Amino acid sequence: MEAYTRNRSLFAKIESKLTRIESLIASISMVIMLVLSLLEIILRNFFHTGIPGASILIQYLVLWVSFFGAILAVRERHIKIDVAIAFVNDIWRRRLERPIFLFSTLVCGILFWHASRFWWDEWASSNPDERWVAALGIIFPVTFCLLMLHFALRAIIGPRSPKRVVK
Amino acid sequence: MTATIVIMLLALAALGVPLFIIIGAGGLVAVWSAGLDPAVLMIEMMRLATSPNLMAIPLFTLAGVVLSKGGAPERLIKLFTAGFGWMPGGLAVVVLITCAFFTALSGASGVTILALGGLLYPMLLREGYTKRFSLGLLTSSGSLGLLFPPSMVVLLYGIVAGVNIEQMFKAGFIPGVILLTMLALYSIFAGHKLEIKKHPFSWKVLKRAIRHGVWDLLLPVGIIVGLLGGYVTVTEAATCTAAYAIFLEMVIHRDLNPITQMPGFGKDRSLLEGIFREASVLSGSLMIILSVAMGLTNSMIDAQIPMKVMALLEQDVTSKMQFLMLLNLFLLLVGAVMDIFSATIVIVPLILPLAHRFGVDPIHLGIIFLANLEIGYMTPPVGINLFLASQRFKEPMLSLFRASLPFLFIMLLWLIMVTYVPTLSLWWQ
Amino acid sequence: DDTYILKFATLAPAGSTWMNVIKAWSEKVSKESQGRLQFKFYPGGVSGDEPDMLRKIKYGQLNGAAITGHGIGNIYSPARVLEMPFLFRTYAEVDYVRAKLMPEIQAGFRKNDYELLGWMEVGFVRIFSKTPINSMAELKKHRIWLWEGDPLATAFFAASGISPIPLPITEVFTSLSTGLIDTTLAPPLGAIALQWFTKTPYMTEDAMADGIGGLVVSSKFFNKLPKDLQGLLQRTGNEVSQQLLTETRKDNEKSVAVLQKNGITVTPAWKESETEINSIRDRAAADLAKSNYIPAEVYDRARKALVEFHQKK
Ligand code: NA
Ligand code: NA
Numbered sequence: 001m002e003a004y005t006r007n008r009s010l011f012a013k014i015e016s017k018l019t020r021i022e023s024l025i026a027s028i029s030m031v032i033m034l035v036l037s038l039l040e041i042i043l044r045n046f047f048h049t050g051i052p053g054a055s056i057l058i059q060y061l062v063l064w065v066s067f068f069g070a071i072l073a074v075r076e077r078h079i080k081i082d083v084a085i086a087f088v089n090d091i092w093r094r095r096l097e098r099p100i101f102l103f104s105t106l107v108c109g110i111l112f113w114h115a116s117r118f119w120w121d122e123w124a125s126s127n128p129d130e131r132w133v134a135a136l137g138i139i140f141p142v143t144f145c146l147l148m149l150h151f152a153l154r155a156i157i158g159p160r161s162p163k164r165v166v167k
Numbered sequence: 168m169t170a171t172i173v174i175m176l177l178a179l180a181a182l183g184v185p186l187f188i189i190i191g192a193g194g195l196v197a198v199w200s201a202g203l204d205p206a207v208l209m210i211e212m213m214r215l216a217t218s219p220n221l222m223a224i225p226l227f228t229l230a231g232v233v234l235s236k237g238g239a240p241e242r243l244i245k246l247f248t249a250g251f252g253w254m255p256g257g258l259a260v261v262v263l264i265t266c267a268f269f270t271a272l273s274g275a276s277g278v279t280i281l282a283l284g285g286l287l288y289p290m291l292l293r294e295g296y297t298k299r300f301s302l303g304l305l306t307s308s309g310s311l312g313l314l315f316p317p318s319m320v321v322l323l324y325g326i327v328a329g330v331n332i333e334q335m336f337k338a339g340f341i342p343g344v345i346l347l348t349m350l351a352l353y354s355i356f357a358g359h360k361l362e363i364k365k366h367p368f369s370w371k372v373l374k375r376a377i378r379h380g381v382w383d384l385l386l387p388v389g390i391i392v393g394l395l396g397g398y399v400t401v402t403e404a405a406t407c408t409a410a411y412a413i414f415l416e417m418v419i420h421r422d423l424n425p426i427t428q429m430p431g432f433g434k435d436r437s438l439l440e441g442i443f444r445e446a447s448v449l450s451g452s453l454m455i456i457l458s459v460a461m462g463l464t465n466s467m468i469d470a471q472i473p474m475k476v477m478a479l480l481e482q483d484v485t486s487k488m489q490f491l492m493l494l495n496l497f498l499l500l501v502g503a504v505m506d507i508f509s510a511t512i513v514i515v516p517l518i519l520p521l522a523h524r525f526g527v528d529p530i531h532l533g534i535i536f537l538a539n540l541e542i543g544y545m546t547p548p549v550g551i552n553l554f555l556a557s558q559r560f561k562e563p564m565l566s567l568f569r570a571s572l573p574f575l576f577i578m579l580l581w582l583i584m585v586t587y588v589p590t591l592s593l594w595w596q
Numbered sequence: 597d598d599t600y601i602l603k604f605a606t607l608a609p610a611g612s613t614w615m616n617v618i619k620a621w622s623e624k625v626s627k628e629s630q631g632r633l634q635f636k637f638y639p640g641g642v643s644g645d646e647p648d649m650l651r652k653i654k655y656g657q658l659n660g661a662a663i664t665g666h667g668i669g670n671i672y673s674p675a676r677v678l679e680m681p682f683l684f685r686t687y688a689e690v691d692y693v694r695a696k697l698m699p700e701i702q703a704g705f706r707k708n709d710y711e712l713l714g715w716m717e718v719g720f721v722r723i724f725s726k727t728p729i730n731s732m733a734e735l736k737k738h739r740i741w742l743w744e745g746d747p748l749a750t751a752f753f754a755a756s757g758i759s760p761i762p763l764p765i766t767e768v769f770t771s772l773s774t775g776l777i778d779t780t781l782a783p784p785l786g787a788i789a790l791q792w793f794t795k796t797p798y799m800t801e802d803a804m805a806d807g808i809g810g811l812v813v814s815s816k817f818f819n820k821l822p823k824d825l826q827g828l829l830q831r832t833g834n835e836v837s838q839q840l841l842t843e844t845r846k847d848n849e850k851s852v853a854v855l856q857k858n859g860i861t862v863t864p865a866w867k868e869s870e871t872e873i874n875s876i877r878d879r880a881a882a883d884l885a886k887s888n889y890i891p892a893e894v895y896d897r898a899r900k901a902l903v904e905f906h907q908k909k
Contacts, residue, residue, distance in 0.1 A: 003771035005504025026451075027443035030229065036408040037222065038286055041399075048737050056527050056744075062222050063215075069225075070187075072444065077561070078185035079554045080450050085183045085563075096182055102189045103179065111208070116211035123653075127673075129747060129887045140212055143455075204655040215649075217744055217764045322770045327640075329609075329791065400776040468642050469603075469657060512642060517609060573801050 012066040015153045019075060022146065026068035054134075060136040067143040074150040094159040101155035105148055112144035172196050173492065180548070188454075191459040191483060197466035208462035215458045224454065226405035227282045229446040230412040235285030236442055237416030237423050239383050246380040249373040252366030256358025258294050259304055262287050266308035267315065267347055279554040280309040281449055283424045288560060296362045302560060305356065306567050306572035309552040310544035311347065313507075313537055314339030320507055320540075324533045327515045330528075336526045336531045338592040342538065342585045349577050382415050452558055453551075460506065460549070481521060491586050492523040494518065495539060502543020506551060510540055534592040538585050542578050545571050599631065602813065602820060603812050605649045606662040607765060613847055614840065615639050618662060618766070618811075621836040625828060626745040631875045633825050645764040647745055652816050660813035664718050666743050666765075668810055672704035673747070676741035681752050681805045682877045682890075683898070687845060690717075690806050693898050711818040713830060714837020719783035719848040724796035726778040730862045732756060732873070733761075735777040738779040747889045748880075755879040768792060772840040783807055784851035785844065793855055801865050811837055814849055 036051070036058055043049050070078075085093060119134075119141050126134040173193075181191045215221065251257030264286075270279045284305050286595050291301035313320055315336070325335050356516065366521065368495075377384070386408065393399040416423040423442070426432050431441020486491045501510050515536065522532045544552040547569070552571075553564045560567075585591060604622075608614035615637075622635035643658060645647050646667030652658040661667065665679045677683075678697070684690045705712040729735050734756065741750050742760035753760045761777050771777045772795035780792050781804060787793040800827070811833050820825060855864065866873070885892035 023431075023441070023444045026447040027441055029448055030225065030443040030745070031430075033222070034226065034229070034406065034409055037226075037402070038410055041403050041406060044739070044759075052754075052759065055762050058196040058222060059216050062225060063454075065225050066449045066454035069444075069447030069449070070455035072448050073452045073455075075454075076448060077558070079456060079558055080180070080183050080185055080564070084178075084181035088182075089457065098344075100179075100182065100184050103411070104183060107192045107195070110195060110205070113211050114205040114463050115212075119207040121206070127887060127888075127889065130745065133745075137213065140209060207652060207657045208657070210644070210648055210651045214648055214764075217645070218767065227812045274707050319774075322773050325791075331794070399772075400774045402776070415755060465657075467640065471636070516640060 009157065011153050011156050015075070015150070015157065018146070018149070018153075019072065022068050022071050026065055026072060029064040029068065030062050033058055033065055034056065056133055057136070060133075062141050069140055071143060071146045071150060074142070074147060074154065087147060097159040098155050101151045105151040108144050108151060110149035112141060112148050115141040115144050169196075169200060182331045184556070187455045187459050188509065190456060190463055192207060194459055194462035194466065197463060201466060201469060201471070203466075208459070211461040211465045211549075212458045213455075214463055221454075222402045222407040225280075225446060225450040226409045228450040229443070230405075231282035231285055232410040232442050232449065233412040233416055233423065234282075234383075234444045236428065237284060237412075238420050239416070240378075242380040242383055242420075243286065246376040246384070247290070248294070248366050249369070249376040252364075253368040254355070255352075255363065255365065256355035258291060258363075259296065259300075259354035259358055262291065262304055262436070263308055263311065263347060263350050263354065266305075267312035267343070270308075270310055270312035270315075270318070279311075280305060280552060280559055281453075282473050284309075284556065284559040296358070296361060300357055300361070302562060302567055303570035303572070303574050306317065306571040307350070307545055307578070308558040309555060310541050311350070311402075312343070313541045314343035314534070320511065320537060321533075323508065323511045324515060324537060328359055328519055328529050328533060330533060334530055335533055337595055338534050340580075341401060341591050341594065342534055345579065345584070345591065346581045349581055350574065353573065353577055380421055386411060386415075418446070422578065449558060453554060456554065457506070461516070466506070482518075484521075484525075485526045487527065490521070491535070494522075495586060497547070497581065498536060498539035500540065502540045504549050505543070506549060507537075507540040510543075511536075528589065528593060531589045533591050535582075535586050538582050542575065542582060598822075600633045600817075600825065601636055601711070602633065602660055602817065603636045603638065603658045604660045604662075605643040605652070605658050607641045607646065607664070608662065608883055609640040609789065610637075611845055613785075614662065617836060617840055617843065618900065621832060625832055628828055628832070630827055633805075633821070633828065637743070641766050645744075651907050656816070659714075659817040659888070662716075662811050663809060665738055665748070665808045666746050668808060669746065669748060669889070671708050671710050671812065672701065672890045674704060674891060675701045676808065677890050678746050678893050679748070679805045679808045680877065680881065680890070680898070681748075682873050684806050685803075685904070686704075687806075689902060689905055693901045696901045697894075697898065705812065709815045710812045711815055711830075712810055712812055713833025714797045714835075716809040716811070716837045716840040718807035719785055719810050719844055721781050721783050721805050721807050722787075722799040723801055724780050724782060724792060725798045726796055728798045728861065729779070729800060730863055730868045737780070739775075739777045740779040741771070741777045747887065748884065751880040751883040751889075752876070755876045755883060769795070772796065783848055784855055785848045788851050788854060793858065793860060797860055799855060799860050799862050801862050813909065 036054055040050055040054050040058070043051065088096070119137055122137060123131070123134040176193055176196075180186065186325050195205055200208060217240060247261050251261055254260075261363055266279050266283060270363070288301060288305060291304070292298065296304075307403070312318065321335050321339060325331065338510055389407070389411070391406055413423075413429070417425050417429070423429060429442050431444060442495050484493055498514075501514055505514075518532065518536070519529065522529065527535075544550055547553060547564060550564075550568075553567050556562070556567050557564045598676070604618070605616065606618070608618075617904045619637070622637070626634050638658065643652055646661070647670055649658060649661045649663065650670050652668055653661065657734050665676050669676050675697075678694055679689065684693070697716070701715075702712050723729060723735070725738055727738075729738065736756070740753070740758060740760040742753060744762040744764050751758070761771075763771055763777070768777070768780055769791060772780065772792060778796075780787075780796065781790060784789070784799070786807075787796075787799075793799075818829070821829065852862075881890065881893075881895050884890040887897065
């Protein structure tokens with residue numbers, strides 16, 4: 001964390017604030033998911049009942065937990081097949097970072113646009129009883145929007161010096 | 168045009184663009200060139216939300232992070248050393264058996280490495296195994312129990328191919344045990360060559376180790392009894408495992424602080440190093456790939472590409488031997504680029520009629536199919552075990568692939584045995 | 597001079613009765629149109645669950661589908677009054693009421709951008725379970741599958757005080773194997789086609805409801821076709837759905853015998869009184885009317901038609 005507070009630029013501050021909020025959402029979703037599914041097990045096995053809508057809520061919480069984790073992974077480490085990077089020296093490696101982040105921003109931006117369109121359609125065409133389920137689906141546009149934002153911030157802030165890479 | 172784009176995307180991937188961006192971009196290109204609305208990619212993502220065993224991924228991950236951040240590795244290493252340290256390669260054998268068991272009960276969804284990797288990796292290193300051997304062992308162990316009940320993949324094959332599930336499990340038993348034995352023998356050999364220190368066996372030490380580690384031991388015992396006894400489902404097992412792990416580390420052993428370590432509330436690092444957060448990052452970087460990959464698979468189905476490939480294959484094949492050889496090559500390729508669940512749904516209906524024509528039993532075909540796809544877990548570019556191990560151990564995929572080569576070689580030998588000796592799968596008929 | 601490709605999806609697996617009949621239909625259409633209208637098939641759920649298929653139709657990836665009541669509910673939900681639980685007991689009742697409602701159902705589909713080419717059935721739905729179910733009270737103790745996002749079944753379970761487990765249909769078999777659920781609802785034919793019966797040794801004598809089905813294409817695709825091809829699709833669609841209807845009824849009858857031969861025990865009719873079961877049905881109907889899923893006047897019309905049928909007899 002020290003590594004980030006040292007960088008006092010406005011964009012670094014925005015990134016840091018965003019990350020805190022996202023961490024909070026990811027952690028809280030994880031706790032709710034665990035508690036809800038424990039409750040469901042107890043109710044179902046000992047009382048032959050359940051919480052209405054809990055299973056669907058849990059299904060979406062899995063996505064909230066995971067996709068917010070994926071957003072946080074932008075600053076840490078996403079899964080890569082960086083085969084060629086082993087043959088590139090350090091200077092070039094840092095030069096490549098900005099274009100890579102820009103490309104990722106672009107792809108997430110396009111996916112964000114289509115996710116929004118799709119989500120809006122789903123929400124508008126859902127019947128009133130199921131509107132809450134459609135509302136939970138907003139995780140898709142939100143995910144791509146935040147991914148886009150983080151990749152853009154990374155592109156603006158630029159490469160980190162090797163010392164400042166967390167872990 | 169298409170070829171240019173594919174090559175460009177592969178180059179970008181090689182230079183370090185995150186894999187989900189590459190697959191997402193590939194999905195976009197695929198829908199554009201087919202004249203489809205990119206919103207169909209989102210339909211596929213929605214489908215991911217409804218898959219009922221998905222919940223097991225973040226929860227088993229959470230249990231793994233909790234256990235590995237707590238004192239479980241230390242307790243277990245004492246216990247295993249006391250129990251198996253006397254034999255050469257003892258710990259490696261324990262790793263193989265544990266992973267095989269865990270993979271089966273976690274539905275072969277890839278969580279083995281996440282849940283056990285953090286625990287077993289430091290144990291192996293401390294015992295004196297080389298980094299390379301340890302990484303190779305763990306990377307290839309992640310899919311080892313694929314053929315044992317209650318593996319979800321076997322269930323899925325049975326449904327798609329319309330064969331009896333119990334018979335599938337019966338057929339998979341001996342091949343599964345053979346692979347375990349082959350890898351165990353290699354591990355014993357490696358342990359011998361690496362001159363891993365053998366510990367003299369002592370009842371006193373073992374008893375003390377059991378007393379310390381009894382609560383950890385109860386976890387796998389609970390899962391076996393719960394699952395095989397039919398008391399809990401896979402998702403329930405995942406929930407209970409996570410809850411038990413938290414209880415164990417927070418209440419019984421008090422290795423984890425419920426405020427500063429679980430959510431990560433600290434003085435000036437609020438929430439940034441918490442265990443819940445780490446588990447969500449680990450499962451999230453896998454889930455985002457899964458969700459975009461479903462979009463790409465959809466484009467392949469839409470263009471009926473798998474069907475066309477099979478039609479080509481159909482033209483030149485004349486004998487059963489030739490068919491089986493080509494089938495293996497084809498399936499190894501499929502395993503390289505597809506995950507096992509989509510592959511089962513898409514490929515099995517296509518190869519079934521061909522297998523029938525060449526006199527291959529559908530149950531034997533299932534074992535061949537799953538054996539190939541099991542190898543596919545550790546072949547790039549889409550190798551779930553490589554992804555997970557790369558994420559868990561913070562190592563580049565290429566070096567993990569290199570580390571698992573000896574294990575891959577053994578598995579290929581095993582694949583040949585399973586393919587050309589049908590009796591191994593069909594002895595009970 | 598233009599050729600049209602109809603991308604057509606269904607849950608029915610390749611090689612099943614349904615898929616064979618539909619394949620024959622496609623060959624007929626292709627032949628009679630001299631190759632100007634051709635089908636491309638996505639069977640066995642490769643395109644996902646029915647709501648997924650309809651989404652893909654909406655965004656133009658698919659053009660048509662053979663769907664059951666679950667999908668029909670997403671197009672024109674009032675049509676599902678025909679599969680209201682415990683409303684119909686015989687095929688004759690169903691046929692009479694359906695004929696009365698058909699014009700408004702067809703109009704309803706068209707208003708929602710679909711062309712209904714033919715009407716069919718999956719048949720009377722039974723309850724399949726791992727342990728015998730002899731009453732509503734016993735049903736409550738089971739882990740029952742709810743087709744995810746199905747308001748009709750949701751309303752029925754809510755009215756009966758049952759908390760079911762929502763899953764997509766593509767996950768039912770594995771969930772039966774893992775124990776996530778121990779009870780499913782299916783017509784006998786479906787239980788065999790999807791292999792569910794291998795996990796559930798008990799089947800109820802009582803049928804819950806008559807599962808409906810339909811052959812649909814999107815209006816977007818249909819309106820693009822020249823008049824002669826539209827006519828061809830409608831005519832042959834209607835013929836093939838008649839054929840599917842009779843074959844399904846025959847197959848369902850045969851399936852009960854096949855199931856019994858495979859060791860399935862049929863549990864006798866439930867102990868609950870007719871009034872009790874009817875009150876559950878009416879509460880569910882009231883619930884569905886509130887959300888306008890099945891408007892009250894549609895339910896009333898269906899019941900009136902039913903009374904009319906019995907008076908005529
Ligand atoms: Na696994
Ligand atoms: Na692979």
